[in-house]
Amino acid sequence: MGFGLAALNRLAGSPLLDRAGLRKPVERIVATATRGGFKAAGAAQRAFTATTRLRKPARLAPAPEAGLFDLTPDDEQQMIVETVTEFAAEQLRPAAAEADTTLAPPGDLLTRAAELGLTVVGIPEEVGGVGTERSAVTNVLVAEALAHGDLGLAVAVLAPSAVSSVLVRHGDAHQQATYLPAFTGDDVPAAALALQERTPLFDVFSPKTTARRTPGGYRLDGVKNLVPRVAQAELFIVSATLEGPQGGPALFVVESGTDGVSVEPEPAMGLRGAATGRLVLDGVSLPASALIGGGKREAFTDVVRSSRLAWAALACGTAKAVLDYVVPYVNEREAFGEPVSHRQGVAFQVADIGIELEGLRLVTLRAASRMEQGRSHAREVALARTLAAEKGMWIGNAGVQLLGGHGFIKEHPVERWYRDLRAVGVMEGVVTA
Numbered sequence: 128m129g130f131g132l133a134a135l136n137r138l139a140g141s142p143l144l145d146r147a148g149l150r151k152p153v154e155r156i157v158a159t160a161t162r163g164g165f166k167a168a169g170a171a172q173r174a175f176t177a178t179t180r181l182r183k184p185a186r187l188a189p190a191p192e193a194g195l196f197d198l199t200p201d202d203e204q205q206m207i208v209e210t211v212t213e214f215a216a217e218q219l220r221p222a223a224a225e226a227d228t229t230l231a232p233p234g235d236l237l238t239r240a241a242e243l244g245l246t247v248v249g250i251p252e253e254v255g256g257v258g259t260e261r262s263a264v265t266n267v268l269v270a271e272a273l274a275h276g277d278l279g280l281a282v283a284v285l286a287p288s289a290v291s292s293v294l295v296r297h298g299d300a301h302q303q304a305t306y307l308p309a310f311t312g313d314d315v316p317a318a319a320l321a322l323q324e325r326t327p328l329f330d331v332f333s334p335k336t337t338a339r340r341t342p343g344g345y346r347l348d349g350v351k352n353l354v355p356r357v358a359q360a361e362l363f364i365v366s367a368t369l370e371g372p373q374g375g376p377a378l379f380v381v382e383s384g385t386d387g388v389s390v391e392p393e394p395a396m397g398l399r400g401a402a403t404g405r406l407v408l409d410g411v412s413l414p415a416s417a418l419i420g421g422g423k424r425e426a427f428t429d430v431v432r433s434s435r436l437a438w439a440a441l442a443c444g445t446a447k448a449v450l451d452y453v454v455p456y457v458n459e460r461e462a463f464g465e466p467v468s469h470r471q472g473v474a475f476q477v478a479d480i481g482i483e484l485e486g487l488r489l490v491t492l493r494a495a496s497r498m499e500q501g502r503s504h505a506r507e508v509a510l511a512r513t514l515a516a517e518k519g520m521w522i523g524n525a526g527v528q529l530l531g532g533h534g535f536i537k538e539h540p541v542e543r544w545y546r547d548l549r550a551v552g553v554m555e556g557v558v559t560a
Contacts, residue, residue, distance in 0.1 A: 173316065173361060175309060175382060181300035185251035187261040189501035198492055200268060208268050214243060215276025219284075223277035226400030227543055230392075232283040232356070240284045241315045245269060246291055254303055255311035258295075263433075263499035266560045267440040267491060274444025275451075278547035279400030281441060282557060286355045286401075289437075289559040290318035290364050293378065293430055297420035302380060306362065318362040320434070321351035321406050322556030331366070331431055331555040332376050336408060338367040344415040345369075347379060347387075347408045355557055357390045357404035365408065366556070369422050376427045378419040387411035397546035398554075430559065432508045436498065437558040439491040439511035442519035442551045445544050446484050449526035452541060453477060457529055476525055483518040490514055495560055516552030523548035 200208060218239060226232050249266070250256025266288075273281035291310040294303055309316050326335055336349025347367055354360070361383050369377040381388065391405040420426030457468040457477060467473050491514075494507035523545035527534035534541050 173309070175305050175362070177301065177304040179254065179304050179308070181253060181304050184298060184300050184303055185253035185295070187249070187251055187258050187295060190260050190262065190264075190499040192500045192502070198489070200264075204265050204268060207265060208272050210243065211245075211269050211272040212275065214240075215273050215281070219273065219276030219280045223280055223400060223540065223543065224537070226277070226280055228399075230394050230399050231402045232280050232400050236280065236283060237287065237315055237317060238313065241313055245284065246288045246310045246315055249288060249292055250295060250307055250311055254307040256307070261499045261501075263436070263495040263560045264492060267436065267495040270437050270440035270558065270560070271444035271447070271488075274441040275448045277400060278441055278445045278544065278550075279398045281444070282355050282398055282401040285437070285558045286320070286360075287315050287318045289320040289434070289557060290362060292433070292559045293320060293364050293419065294380075296429065297378070297426040298380075299416075299419075301416055302419065306380065309362075316361040317356045317359040318364075319354045319356065319360050319406075320364045320430070320556045320559065321354045322366045322431070322434070323351060323353045323554060325350065325352040325405075329555075332427070334366045334368050334376060336365065336367040338369045338377060338379060340369075340371060341412065343412070344417060345379065345413045347381070347411040347413060349408050351406040351408075352393055353395060353398070353403045353554065353557075354390075354406045355398070355401040355403055357406055358392070358402065360390075363388075363406060364419065365406070366427070369418075373422070375422070375424050377422040378427060378430065379413055379417045380419060381408070381411065381413065381417065385411055385413070395550070397543075397548070397550040399546075431555065432505065433498070433559040434556050435512040436491065436494050436508050436560040438551050438554055439487065439494075439508075439515035440560060441558065442515035442548060443484065443488050443491055445548055446480070446487065446519055446522040449522050449541060449544050450477075450480050450484060452539075453480070453526050453529045456533075473529060476529060480522050480525055483514075483522060487511070487514045487518055498560065519548045519551045520545075 222233050247256045249258050251258050270281065270285060273284055287310060291307060294307055322331055324335055336347065336351065339346045347365065349367060351365060363381045363383065365379050365381050366376055367379060369375060387409045388411055389407045391407060393404045395403050454477060457473050458466050460467050490507065491511045494504050494511045497504040497507055526541040527545050530539055530541055533539050
């Protein structure tokens with residue numbers, strides 16, 4: 128226990144355990160530590176230093192304005208979606224059940240995901256990426272494809288991209304030069320966008336975490352919850368209420384090795400494969416350069432909207448997984464000498480799942496299209512968020528009902544998808560489009 132939960136998880140990912148026959152005992156230790164409670168200092172695995180100088184922040188240009196709204200992916204998007212879909216089917220779906228049980232994703236998941244280039248495509252060329260324009264539609268399609276494999280593991284994979292995305296859109300030249308190069312290589316750091324808090328009637332625009340101005344910068348105090356891979360994360364972007372006459376919700380860059388940063392496990396009903404936990408900020412001293420976007424509310428609002436759109440995309444992917452699973456099930460499952468799909472009550476409910484899913488995808492993609500073109504998208508994101516929260520949970524529940532007793536047992540993945548889809552309505556932050 129003295130090495131902390133992060134060390135245990137790194138040990139669990141080592142191939143030497145298989146040769147020594149110690150895989151199962153170590154996994155049991157990790158699961159026990161996660162469930163029973165463990166508090167450790169934040170992971171301090173690398174020093175973030177500026178590797179280049181930027182005269183001004185590097186931004187992605189808006190996508191060209193389209194005359195017509197077309198849902199058809201272009202050739203490049205189609206290739207990306209096919210690649211990510213294959214990765215989700217081969218890497219995420221088979222590992223999902225074990226990750227849900229052990230409360231941790233596979234140890235090398237981020238490394239394998241980095242090989243897809245999911246992070247580097249959203250980073251401008253000036254800081255080592257390959258991005259040229261904002262691609263919210265592509266990001267939505269990628270999130271949807273990953274969530275079709277498993278929503279919890281998709282969150283673990285996409286969490287670092289959320290941090291790099293915020294830095295690209297709102298970070299200054301110093302912040303970009305210091306942190307973004309780490310996200311362009313093969314060793315992408317575990318990172319998380321921490322907006323969620325464990326308070327009644329939580330309002331993301333009024334965080335209870337506080338940021339007080341000090342002579343050298345800021346002092347942060349508060350607790351963030353349901354932060355993915357919190358024990359392994361090396362970098363956080365944290366929301367806090369900046370006190371003072373020009374205060375309000377603001378975002379700060381926090382390195383996990385900073386004094387006063389500690390993490391605690393927080394197993395949840397869903398998203399268990401994302402290894403969620405609490406991030407505790409106790410008198411954390413930050414330099415003035417840690418403030419993102421100058422503390423402007425417009426920057427904070429953009430991040431929140433982008434996050435809500437990404438959660439809608441994740442809901443689309445997992446809802447599609449439910450539909451793809453229940454259709455063959457009801458066609459093959461027989462009762463009273465015929466497939467249960469011959470019953471109108473069953474057939475109509477399957478059709479309703481398909482209808483609600485198509486509506487959710489349409490609204491989500493429309494919001495993404497307007498977002499990447501730099502057009503107003505507040506209304507569309509709000510609609511997507513509302514539909515994802517309501518219809519996503521309904522689809523998960525309908526999937527469980529259609530499987531009958533089988534929907535209640537872990538032999539079938541629908542019960543896990545139902546638990547994950549319930550998270551969509553309460554989560555803030557973590558992922559961005």
